[in-house]
Amino acid sequence: MKTPIFFLIACLGLAILPNMAPNATHQQLTAQIAAQITATPLRSPTPTVTLTPTLTLTPSLAPTFIATSVPNFISAESALWTPPAPVNRVSGNFLFGRPFAFQHNTYWSREYSYGSTKRGQLQVHHGLDFSNPSGVAVLAVADGVVYYAGPDVGRMFGPRPDFYGILVVIEHPYMYSTGQKIYTLYGHLRQEAVYTGQAVKAGQVIGYVGATGVALGPHLHLEVRVGDPESYDATRNPELWLTPYEGNGVVAGVVRDIYGNKLPGVQLELQAPGNNHLTFSYSGTRVNGDNRLGENFVFADISSGYYYLIVKGADGGLAHRQLLYVWPGQVTFVEVFLMP
Ligand SMILES: [Zn+2]
Incomplete structure (x- = not known):
């Protein structure tokens, strides 16, 4: 009785036969066909084509602070060293390039950042x-x-x-x-x-x-x-969303009161020698944190390295300070709770 397998081999044989010796015996042919069949996968794995990339903002492992890589300015203040507050390193949704060519200004106004009011001078910024x-x-x-x-x-x-x-x-x-x-x-x-x-x-x-x-x-x-x-x-x-330049990263975070409420208009600074940045937490109810991060402040496109995150209280005094590390091409996420 002819089995479907034999039929399959016969069909494949049509394609394989031109490679066979003309005077090969039936047994030799069968052996060679079988050998070629086993050697040649009938189906190769089909790669999955992803046409629409899905954003992934999956928090990865908490960072490890390596003492040997801590710069001098940190060591000098070793008395201030405290265990790092919860910081996560997450992938950004860096899907976008800059809206200008390099010969023009490709940086945005930091003092009127997203969600800020330029110290109360303007309405809450949506961009x-x-x-x-x-x-x-x-x-x-x-x-x-x-x-x-x-x-x-x-x-x-x-x-x-x-x-x-x-x-x-x-x-x-x-x-x-x-x-x-x-x-x-x-x-x-x-x-x-x-x-x-x-x-x-x-x-x-x-x-x-x-x-x-x-x-x-x-x-x-x-x-x-x-x-x-x-x-x-x-x-x-x-x-x-704007891809940081080479070697730069992003800090995003949320500043809350001890009840968990997001605090608006809080002044935040990132400080490293000769490299300081200022921003404010989002104000108003019509701007949004990222759905996964839920941040209410961002420092974007800054040089990677160690910084002090300084959080100012309503009276302008120091309310919180911690060390954090900015990884190139990634988002350092930090959550800060302020005492009343
Ligand atoms: Zn604007």
């Missing part, structure tokens, strides 16, 4: 401001499709019409941890260079710096939005 002269080309931070390009007069993207002036919103082929889509918004443009529905590549010119809408001078206002591209309440901190 980052990049100062550059009017007319400088604004680049897409990642591939995507233009969700909207034009003025926000007939269509609301902010708290009121004509808030962003001429803006471009790009939908990116990435999925947030919640399964929602991710968008970037570019506001106050002098002119857009793309049209709604157009596919764009990372680094492509999408418009030009201007001061349209509510803007004090020419700059780019960049936002990251999750889920609803038209909602002013859907923003996240772009500092967690």
Whole structure:
């Protein structure tokens, strides 16, 4: 009786036979066919193609502080050395490049960071401001499709019409941890260079710096939005998305009272010799921490190394101080509880 296996071998043999000696016996043929069949996998593993990267913000192991790598300025204050507060090293969602070419300013205003009020002078910031002269080309931070390009007069993207002036919103082929889509918004443009529905590549010119809408001078206002591209309440901190430059990392954290409530407007500093940074915890109720991190402050794109994290109390005095390490290309996450 002919089995299906024999039939399979016979079918394969059609393809293999040209390699056989013409005068081979049936047994030799069978042996050679069997040998080739075993040597040649019928099915090779099919790699899984991931078209839409899913963000992973999985906390990894807590860091190990290595005494030998502690710089001198730390050792000199060894009396202040305390066991590090809970710090996690996590991967960032660094999916985006800078919205400007290198010959222009690629850094945002630190004193008006996401969620801050510039010391009470301005309304709570839902994005980052990049100062550059009017007319400088604004680049897409990642591939995507233009969700909207034009003025926000007939269509609301902010708290009121004509808030962003001429803006471009790009939908990116990435999925947030919640399964929602991710968008970037570019506001106050002098002119857009793309049209709604157009596919764009990372680094492509999408418009030009201007001061349209509510803007004090020419700059780019960049936002990251999750889920609803038209909602002013859907923003996240772009500092967690812009890829740090080589050797740089990010500190993100949350500062709470002892009851666990997030404290707004707290002044925080990162201090290392000749390398100090200042920020404020998020204010208001319309800005958001990352869904997984739940941060309310970020220091982004800073040189890797040891820093003191200084947290100021409401009276301006020192409320908390701890040492932490910034890893290149990663996020150091820290949680601080302040006594009343
Ligand atoms: Zn802004």
